[in-house]
Amino acid sequence: MSTPLSIKIDRSSPIPLYHQVAQGIEGAIRDGSLASGTRLENEIELAQRLRLSRPTIRKAMDDLVQSGLLVRKRGVGTQVVSSQIRRHLELSSLNDDLERAGKKPSTTLLSFEHIPAPPEIQDLLSLPKDVSVYHFTRLRSAGGSPLALMENWVRDDIVELDETSLQAHGLYELLREAGVNFRLAQQRIGATTADEAQAKTLDAAAGSALVTMQRTAVDDTGRNVETGSHVYRADAYSFEMTLVQR
Amino acid sequence: MSTPLSIKIDRSSPIPLYHQVAQGIEGAIRDGSLASGTRLENEIELAQRLRLSRPTIRKAMDDLVQSGLLVRKRGVGTQVVSSQIRRHLELSSLNDDLERAGKKPSTTLLSFEHIPAPPEIQDLLSLPKDVSVYHFTRLRSAGGSPLALMENWVRDDIVELDETSLQAHGLYELLREAGVNFRLAQQRIGATTADEAQAKTLDAAAGSALVTMQRTAVDDTGRNVETGSHVYRADAYSFEMTLVQR
DNA sequence: TATGTCGCTTTGACAGGACAAACTATATAT
DNA sequence: ATATATAGTTTGTCCTGTCAAAGCGACATA
Numbered sequence: 001m002s003t004p005l006s007i008k009i010d011r012s013s014p015i016p017l018y019h020q021v022a023q024g025i026e027g028a029i030r031d032g033s034l035a036s037g038t039r040l041e042n043e044i045e046l047a048q049r050l051r052l053s054r055p056t057i058r059k060a061m062d063d064l065v066q067s068g069l070l071v072r073k074r075g076v077g078t079q080v081v082s083s084q085i086r087r088h089l090e091l092s093s094l095n096d097d098l099e100r101a102g103k104k105p106s107t108t109l110l111s112f113e114h115i116p117a118p119p120e121i122q123d124l125l126s127l128p129k130d131v132s133v134y135h136f137t138r139l140r141s142a143g144g145s146p147l148a149l150m151e152n153w154v155r156d157d158i159v160e161l162d163e164t165s166l167q168a169h170g171l172y173e174l175l176r177e178a179g180v181n182f183r184l185a186q187q188r189i190g191a192t193t194a195d196e197a198q199a200k201t202l203d204a205a206a207g208s209a210l211v212t213m214q215r216t217a218v219d220d221t222g223r224n225v226e227t228g229s230h231v232y233r234a235d236a237y238s239f240e241m242t243l244v245q246r
Numbered sequence: 247m248s249t250p251l252s253i254k255i256d257r258s259s260p261i262p263l264y265h266q267v268a269q270g271i272e273g274a275i276r277d278g279s280l281a282s283g284t285r286l287e288n289e290i291e292l293a294q295r296l297r298l299s300r301p302t303i304r305k306a307m308d309d310l311v312q313s314g315l316l317v318r319k320r321g322v323g324t325q326v327v328s329s330q331i332r333r334h335l336e337l338s339s340l341n342d343d344l345e346r347a348g349k350k351p352s353t354t355l356l357s358f359e360h361i362p363a364p365p366e367i368q369d370l371l372s373l374p375k376d377v378s379v380y381h382f383t384r385l386r387s388a389g390g391s392p393l394a395l396m397e398n399w400v401r402d403d404i405v406e407l408d409e410t411s412l413q414a415h416g417l418y419e420l421l422r423e424a425g426v427n428f429r430l431a432q433q434r435i436g437a438t439t440a441d442e443a444q445a446k447t448l449d450a451a452a453g454s455a456l457v458t459m460q461r462t463a464v465d466d467t468g469r470n471v472e473t474g475s476h477v478y479r480a481d482a483y484s485f486e487m488t489l490v491q492r
Numbered sequence: 493t494a495t496g497t498c499g500c501t502t503t504g505a506c507a508g509g510a511c512a513a514a515c516t517a518t519a520t521a522t
Numbered sequence: 523a524t525a526t527a528t529a530g531t532t533t534g535t536c537c538t539g540t541c542a543a544a545g546c547g548a549c550a551t552a
Contacts, residue, residue: 016505037468042532053507058533066312068430071468074533075515079468081430183317183491184327190484191437191455207453209437212484220317222283222325238436238458241487245429246313262535288502299537304503320503321545495552504543513534520527 005034005041009050017052021060029069029080040070040078068242095140095170103142107170110201112136112163114156121153124216125224134161139201146202147236152228158219171226180225185217189239192231202233209234251280251287255296263298267306275315275326286316286324314488341386341416349388353416356447358382358409360402367399370462371470378402382412385447392448393482398474404465417472426471431463435485438477448479455480 007024009017028034040046047057061078064070072078095105117125117133125133133153140148152171154161159178166174172182190212199206211234216227253270255263274280286292289307293300307324310316318324341351363371363379371379379399386394398417400407405424412420418428436458445452457480462473 018505044532055508056506059505071429071464071466072533073466073515074513075531077532081464081468181491184314185489186486187489188484188486189435189457191457191480193439193453193455207439209439209455211435211437218317218327220319222317222327234437238434240432240434243431243433245427246309264535290502301538302536305535318503319545320543321501323502493552495550497550498548499546500548501546502544505541507540508538510537511535514532516529516531518527518529520525522523522525 005046007050009052018056018059018063021050021052021057022063025060025064026069034080036080038080040080042077066244068244093170093172095173105170106141107167108139108141109163109167110137110139112166117153117155121227124227125153125155127155127224132156136161136166138166142236145236146204146233148230148232149198149201150228150230152226154226155223158223158225175225181220182217182225183220185215187213187215189213191234194231198231202231204233204235211237211239213239251292253296255298264302264305264309267296267298267303268309271306271310272315280326282326284326286326288323312490314490339416339418341419351416352387353413354385354387355409355413356383356385358412363399363401367473370473371399371401373401373470380407382407384412388482391482392450392479394476394478395444395447396474396476398472400472401469404469404471421471427466428463428471429466431461433459433461435459437480440477444477448477450479450481457483457485459485 005025005028007021007028009020011017013020025034025040029036034040041049043054043057043061047054050057061070061072065072069081070078071081095107099105113135115132115135117127117131121127121133121135122129127133133155135151135153137149137151139146140150154171154175158180159175161174175182192210192212194202194204194206194208194210196206198204198210199208202210211232213230213232214228215230217225219225251271251274253267253274255266257263259266271280271286275282280286287295289300289303293303296303307316307318311318315327316324317327341353345351359381361378361381363373363377367373367379367381368375373379379401381397381399383395383397385392386396400417400421404426405421407420421428438456438458440448440450440452440454440456442452444450444456445454448456457478459476459478460474461476463471465471
């Protein structure tokens with residue numbers, strides 16, 4: 001009934017206790033020691049065993065429920081979710097995703113300009129009149145084959161961008177280094193077919209299917225930092241996500 | 247500096263206090279009385295004014311931060327997010343979405359069978375050996391024009407389905423009426439081009455772009471209730487979502 | 493002028509306790 | 523055998539309280 005579940009708590013660590021608990025449980029789920037469908041110890045027991053308060057345990061479990069790893073039911077207990085269901089779609093960049101997947105992304109900068117914002121971009125980014133933007137297009141490849149064509153606009157009052165750094169690093173990486181803390185993004189995913197130019201750049205047939213994505217990202221001060229319009233080869237990329245009922 | 251923000255709390259209501267607060271704030275944001283960028287009262291003050299405890303207020307705000315309506319920053323306060331960003335992608339059905347948008351969806355049942363589960367479906371739904379499935383395809387139209395082609399498999403030990411009810415009602419509606427409480431869904435979105443048959447059914451050109459979506463949904467007991475593979479006309483449908491940094 | 497320190501404000505983390513509501517299973521009555 | 527009550531388990535909601543950490547601005551200092 002009750003799985004032992006050994007979690008180490010380090011009270012001197014700067015990382016919050018509830019997060020240590022969450023990581024511990026998540027780790028046990030991912031390495032298989034907590035199989036899907038298993039019922040966890042109840043909150044009170046776990047709290048006593050780890051010498052933590054119930055609110056702390058609950059906060060940890062709340063987070064795991066939110067990311068779709070656990071389900072709770074009053075009067076019954078907390079269960080590990082079936083293994084096919086995995087991770088929540090997070091605010092991450094293509095570059096990061098590829099690096100995590102061990103692919104080795106490379107980037108070609110196709111165009112770069114520093115210009116006053118066109119009206120529709122000024123609107124999308126809610127820009128003050130005197131702020132200009134960087135506008136550039138990049139080709140992202142993984143494992144040597146082209147994957148995505150990305151067009152972006154970034155306001156110029158937050159970070160200074162140039163051709164060489166964009167070749168070498170992901171955009172989100174550069175922005176984070178410049179002190180930007182992303183909070184939210186609004187994203188739209190659809191489909192289209194490749195026109196001549198896109199087909200040529202992506203090394204695909206004209207008329208082949210592409211996944212389209214438009215995104216606007218907001219930092220912790222509420223500024224719209226970046227907006228972009230990307231297309232991905234449909235045979236090489238799709239968006240995966242876990243939805244959680246609230 | 248501090249916006250007044252009048253929220254009515256009904257302590258005799260069965261709906262939790264924190265949720266009443268969240269609804270109150272969300273309402274004020276949506277009807278414009280809390281403009282985007284506004285700083286809210288601090289948690290302690292708001293708690294005192296509404297005669298609630300700080301944890302209750304915090305829980306309400308946590309939920310709104312999760313749904314992307316608010317951003318918090320230690321030492322600064324809590325702000326309403328810029329107005330373009332809104333609404334988390336929720337676990338909802340196409341039918342519900344269309345009805346909410348006032349479109350008047352209609353459904354044509356193209357095929358229907360009640361069969362033993364094929365191996366890959368048995369795997370996707372983690373079915374016991376003796377459970378069979380309903381397998382059916384539907385065409386969903388909105389405002390008279392075809393929009394989506396949907397193929398679904400539903401395990402037969404939870405709900406009894408028949409042709410007539412599927413013509414008249416959405417699948418999720420039928421499942422909810424049968425007492426199914428959805429908790430999670432795993433979803434993958436991509437793109438493809440329409441083959442002859444799809445083009446004909448959807449009243450589109452062969453080779454035109456389609457958005458693809460595969461989904462498996464889990465209920466509160468951890469069972470995989472339903473899996474499906476859908477295609478949407480790309481010129482009429484796209485997926486919109488707000489991502490929140492955790 | 494520039495820089496660092498200090499204090500104020502606000503959110504973040506954590507504890508411990510109390511009762512309510514939902515679910516399960518067992519025992520009881522019809 | 524079939525309902526019906528009942529007790530026990532577990533999560534849900536809500537409270538009071540305490541201290542820490544981050545951000546910001548004012549002030550003092552070099």
